[in-house]
Amino acid sequence: MTTSDIIKPMGLVERLAAGESVIVAEGYLFEFERRGYLKAGHYVPEVVLQHPDLVRQLHEEFVHAGSDVVLAFTYYAHREKLRFIDREDDLEKINRTALRIARQVANETGTLMAGNLCNTNLPMTPGDENTRQKIRDIMKEQVLWAVEEGADYIVLETIGHLEEALIGLKVIQEFGKGLPAVVTMSIHISENSFDDVPIEDALSQVEKAGAAVVGLNCARGPSTMLPVMKKIRQTCKGPLAALPVTFRVSNEEPTMQTLTDENGKRPYPALEAHLNSREQIAQFAKDCKEIGIQYVGLCCGNMACYIRTIAETLGRTPPASKYSPNMDENSYTREAIYNSKLHARVFKTKHVVNT
């Protein structure tokens, strides 16, 4: 592929300013864990180095289904996490490899490529300047690699503390060569940040500090994230992002971590029995449009069929729509066999004509 083959898409900020929705497929950690290539627990994306072909394939699959963005798989590929599994030597390699794969797929498909920073999980003890400096260093090196490998914008996500969000944003502004920043925070049981600021106020501060897009990702599902997004719509004036997990949470169990099974146990992260229906994901996309959320995506639990559902709900026809269900072509459900004995045998219907 030569540079002239690259289809240059419209930039993120321009697209949002034009009133478009931007669809963003995330959820790589959970998907690779499900496939058996990533360890739940530390969740370091070693698969980037061990099976780069699979990472490329999943990017392609999500774009095929309708994602406008290829998010480089550098979530939890930061110094603190690599140190934890004793692979600090691979830090730069894992970041650059993930960024290059994402850049290639974006070039080939005419989508945007985003660099990815995330929560460090370091304690934000008041007055502990050393830790704050450590966070700056962790994020700075990842921003520099993302810029060098050609990211179109940078995502800072799953941030619990407002202070960490502001530190990360500042690092992107200082070292990101003007790339736009999308900052999404995570709330759990409380609607406050971990440093106890109501999330709508916290994100308003992040917006005022210069983030191009602010919002929420992870932890909460569509049904417990969107009511909070409505409050955020009141305090934030610019483009908003919502990327929930894809599980059927409730007011009593508002996050994937708090979900319980029929025995009262918490199955996290093995949550397959709690997955949202495609219909619920379609409703999420409709609600986003109604609330005025333009940056629409899915986090943990995401899969290609959900992204296609979002794309189609927003009026798109991604390549995967060619294979969207048409049950009129199905032997058991086509209209011609309604009321037949076969239909009755398959669906327990009552009105059977003698055919």
Ligand SMILES: [Zn+2]
């Ligand atoms: Zn997530």
